[in-house]
């Protein structure tokens with residue numbers, strides 16, 4: 001049986017990217033389209049059946065083209081005041097990412113990632129002019145020099161370190177709820193391979209040297225613009241200790257300990273949760 005993917009990578013909706021450069025099609029699609037609204041805190045409205053998508057109706061065209069729904073309707077995203085609906089409530093990806101239907105989880109992270117990029121990249125990095133939003137929200141174009149700028153995604157590695165047996169290495173940041181530990185993670189630096197980033201980050205954060213770096217899976221994490229690339233790696237040396245300022249503790253935990261509820265794990269929407277539980281399940285069989 002294929003192992004289910006991380007919560008936010010369960011399904012890909014149809015992005016219909018070839019439509020982005022067709023303003024006439026986009027205008028017509030808007031008229032019969034659906035809108036996903038996220039607010040400044042990047043919350044969306046969620047009901048029993050998933051995300052609340054509202055008809056675009058006679059609103060003036062505004063928003064980013066996410067893609068096509070299962071029924072062929074165009075889905076757009078916009079930042080604004082959240083719509084109200086009976087039995088629905090504002091929620092964050094962290095709260096509901098693992099509970100949403102697969103399509104909705106994909107739509108929501110795409111909407112948030114785009115909203116975050118537009119909010120922080122209004123100007124041309126070449127000349128400083130304000131740029132125009134084109135191609136359904138997937139490009140910002142500079143009116144002064146004609147340069148195009150695309151949404152950025154920052155790769156970060158996240159790694160479950162194990163000892164080849166029953167133990168895995170987890171750390172905690174001071175800002176987390178008491179008792180919570182998670183896998184080690186960090187951004188990939190320019191000029192660095194993913195495998196090198198894994199080895200470097202683990203050693204920087206824990207003092208542990210790893211080898212046997214194996215890729216497990218990825219998921220978007222738009223806070224603000226990360227793509228988390230999940231790995232497992234085996235400890236082969238070094239000496240345990242927090243090596244930088246990010247973590248206040250790092251420690252080995254046995255699988256029995258983890259199954260008994262200690263420590264607290266990160267939320268189910270995170271790829272860290274998926275890495276840890278996936279490792280636990282497989283070692284249980286072996």
Ligand SMILES: [Zn+2]
Nearest residue numbers: 124127142145
């Ligand atoms: Zn420019």
